[in-house]
């Protein structure tokens with residue numbers, strides 16, 4: 646994998662996959678439970694089995710390590726049951742000044758206690774912080790809404806992240822940000838409806854977005870594997886890819902055939918306990934190795950394009 650130039654491939658051929666996604670932060674689920682309901686999956690009457698959740702999490706860590714990824718573990722705060730969804734702690738981007746992080750400003754008050762711990766952890770790991778808002782003041786940003794795609798930062802907004810945060814990310818990081826409006830209540834983060842897999846392929850569920858956003862996202866992806874609403878609601882888009890292996894919580898048969906036909910290997914990891922609070926494989930992992938200059942094109946002053 647070259648450090649500077651992203652590889653390209655024609656549909657129908659294979660590449661080594663995405664340059665990023667080889668180094669993750671994950672939160673050990675010592676205090677995982679459902680204390681409140683901020684998405685349609687959460688039900689206080691359906692609590693995760695904490696021991697099973699820990700076993701599932703350890704298996705996911707083990708799988709990522711076997712695939713050659715690196716995992717850094719963050720300890721969970723006792724008062725932050727959703728902190729296990731490490732993806733939402735912040736968006737780590739490294740540019741020519743060094744490692745940086747756009748800390749999340751959570752839409753729901755219940756999750757805002759996570760921010761202080763996220764700030765401390767990222768600072769300790771050498772990431773210089775920026776914020777779009779704090780304690781409910783300023784724009785909401787939840788990092789599970791963002792991915793580098795084709796040189797731009799693709800961000801879902803609406804249920805969690807606010808449009809104003811996109812502007813700030815663009816200027817803070819000097820990058821182009823492309824916004825897509827999410828309308829589906831069950832796919833409240835972009836990573837429940839979208840999963841880039843290599844330079845040209847991504848899983849995309851158009852039913853998660855308003856009409857113009859769905860069309861714009863499909864046209865951004867040269868080789869989209871289009872998911873039906875039912876397929877996406879299995880959490881199959883909430884996956885991570887290491888090389889050509891897609892680590893997935895579930896994979897409907899049709900989706901598996903589409904993936905295998907493109908040279909991807911499907912690796913199923915059961916994280917069912919974590920579905921009880923509305924998150925899966927991708928939500929449990931936060932990539933630390935996205936580079937401006939390789940995965941994101943530098944754009945002095947930044948720019949925002951809304952679908």
Ligand code: ARG
Pocket residue numbers: 683684687727730732733756789790834836837922923924925927928
């Ligand atoms: N209970 C969490 C919430 O509603 C789930 C987060 C899922 N994370 C994700 N990256 N989609 O915020």
